[in-house]
Amino acid sequence: MAKATVIGAGLAGSEAAWQVAQRGIQVDLYEMRPKVMTPAHHTENFAELVCSNSLRAAAVENAVGLLKEEMRQLNSLVMQAADATRVPAGGALAVDRDAFSRQITDAVKNHPNITVFNEEVTELARHQADVLVVASGPLTSPQLSESIKKLTGTDYLYFYDAAAPIVTLESLDMEKIYRASRYGKGDEDYLNCPMNREEYEVFWQELTQAETAAIKEFEKAIFFEGCMPVEEMARRGIDTLRYGPLKPVGLENPAGGERPYAVVQLRQDNFAATLFNIVGFQTHLKWPEQQRVFRLIPGLEQAEFVRYGVMHRNTFIDSPNVLQPTLQMKKHPAILFAGQITGVEGYIESASSGLVAGLNAARLAMGAEPLVLPAETAHGALCRYITQAATKNFQPMNVNFGLLPPLERKIRDKKMKNGMIADRALESLREFKENFEN
Numbered sequence: 001m002a003k004a005t006v007i008g009a010g011l012a013g014s015e016a017a018w019q020v021a022q023r024g025i026q027v028d029l030y031e032m033r034p035k036v037m038t039p040a041h042h043t044e045n046f047a048e049l050v051c052s053n054s055l056r057a058a059a060v061e062n063a064v065g066l067l068k069e070e071m072r073q074l075n076s077l078v079m080q081a082a083d084a085t086r087v088p089a090g091g092a093l094a095v096d097r098d099a100f101s102r103q104i105t106d107a108v109k110n111h112p113n114i115t116v117f118n119e120e121v122t123e124l125a126r127h128q129a130d131v132l133v134v135a136s137g138p139l140t141s142p143q144l145s146e147s148i149k150k151l152t153g154t155d156y157l158y159f160y161d162a163a164a165p166i167v168t169l170e171s172l173d174m175e176k177i178y179r180a181s182r183y184g185k186g187d188e189d190y191l192n193c194p195m196n197r198e199e200y201e202v203f204w205q206e207l208t209q210a211e212t213a214a215i216k217e218f219e220k221a222i223f224f225e226g227c228m229p230v231e232e233m234a235r236r237g238i239d240t241l242r243y244g245p246l247k248p249v250g251l252e253n254p255a256g257g258e259r260p261y262a263v264v265q266l267r268q269d270n271f272a273a274t275l276f277n278i279v280g281f282q283t284h285l286k287w288p289e290q291q292r293v294f295r296l297i298p299g300l301e302q303a304e305f306v307r308y309g310v311m312h313r314n315t316f317i318d319s320p321n322v323l324q325p326t327l328q329m330k331k332h333p334a335i336l337f338a339g340q341i342t343g344v345e346g347y348i349e350s351a352s353s354g355l356v357a358g359l360n361a362a363r364l365a366m367g368a369e370p371l372v373l374p375a376e377t378a379h380g381a382l383c384r385y386i387t388q389a390a391t392k393n394f395q396p397m398n399v400n401f402g403l404l405p406p407l408e409r410k411i412r413d414k415k416m417k418n419g420m421i422a423d424r425a426l427e428s429l430r431e432f433k434e435n436f437e438n
């Protein structure tokens with residue numbers, strides 16, 4: 001039986017290696033950290049969450065909730081760790097980031113079928129005899145990027161991703177801040193910093209005029225809407241933030257019951273509830289400017305920043321030209337890609353594509369036909385999208401219900417409609433599993 005090689009022990013690579021190993025195949029897993037770090041990772045742990053600690057919506061009426069449920073049904077390691085390290089976050093599934101990645105690291109490193117090599121892969125050709133999964137992420141090292149570029153024969157696209165700052169709870173002024181979840185959902189999980197009109201307008205002025213970090217030559221200013229820097233969003237108009245991350249609706253102040261003019265929300269970032277991230281505040285501001293401007297937020301006057309917001313490059317291949325829906329390369333079927341580098345966007349989307357690549361790498365190693373997951377499932381829909389999207393200006397995609405086939409009859413109620421699509425997806429996955437595996 002052939003061996004498999006996986007490059008990168010991030011969200012996708014850890015899941016892929018696990019899926020292969022669980023099927024009795026030997027895996028060589030290459031991870032360059034901590035010898036070579038990326039600009040966003042801070043630890044040597046596998047599956048490190050580089051920005052938010054939220055894995056987004058939990059309920060299956062939301063497409064990312066459905067994707068997570070499908071992953072559970074497919075015995076995902078990432079979902080086992082996520083469920084075990086959950087922290088309160090209203091309707092979202094958020095995790096203690098350290099506990100989450102430590103659990104994944106331990107499971108992968110201790111798996112009898114996985115051998116971890118702590119080195120940077122610079123040349124793919126060395127591994128081409130194996131079944132190979134490339135899961136080196138949006139911050140793939142430059143030499144490997146070059147090698148991938150040669151293999152795919154396509155040009156890369158670059159754009160910015162952004163990380164939000166994290167502050168300590170003890171540095172916050174809790175006289176001004178109140179606990180609540182939007183519309184009372186969840187258990188008062190968020191810390192809310194209310195602003196009156198005057199405070200908001202001063203903040204907006206300073207935010208739009210603050211100094212940003214220099215843009216590197218190779219990075220083009222293409223912002224992916226899901227991760228737009230807060231200052232860029234603010235520049236679109238004085239009220240844009242009040243209709244976006246600073247929306248006050250459903251967040252009335254319990255003291256007096258009034259709705260503030262705007263609200264900045266902070267979300268718990270660790271189990272101990274000592275650290276909080278500023279929701280939606282991905283930013284490209286210089287660090288001293290972040291301190292100056294974000295301390296204008298009521299309650300954050302003395303905030304201690306344990307991590308500032310940063311912005312990074314994202315690297316992804318032109319999947320519609322390069323990949324099949326099985327995540328195998330069209331030109332080299334023994335090579336599969338997984339994770340953000342395929343043009344999926346997000347932690348869970350990356351891990352789910354690692355699951356599909358791992359499943360198919362195992363099948364290739366066993367001499368079996370690789371599988372395409374049903375179009376009615378979130379997995380199948382996402383894999384189809386990235387490999388079959390219009391190729392002109394291909395851009396990364398989060399999972400969403402728009403990617404799945406519509407129901408046969410029209411349902412007006414959105415929640416009910418999404419629930420029915422989710423039921424159909426899970427039924428389709430159950431049938432699929434019965435047909436293909438133990």
Ligand code: FAD
Nearest residue numbers: 008010011012032051052121136137141339340346347350
């Ligand atoms: P990664 O998790 O980055 O894993 C790739 C691994 O490959 C890394 O461990 C890296 O060290 C290793 N590697 C790279 N090159 C080599 C090499 N040559 N040899 C060996 N190993 C190598 N998504 C969200 O859902 N929410 C967010 O808040 C969010 N914020 C983000 C913030 C930033 C700054 C970035 C860059 C991305 C963010 N994303 C976010 C997008 C994306 O979901 C994550 O980047 C996710 O980690 C991608 O998973 P992955 O497995 O593809 O890559």
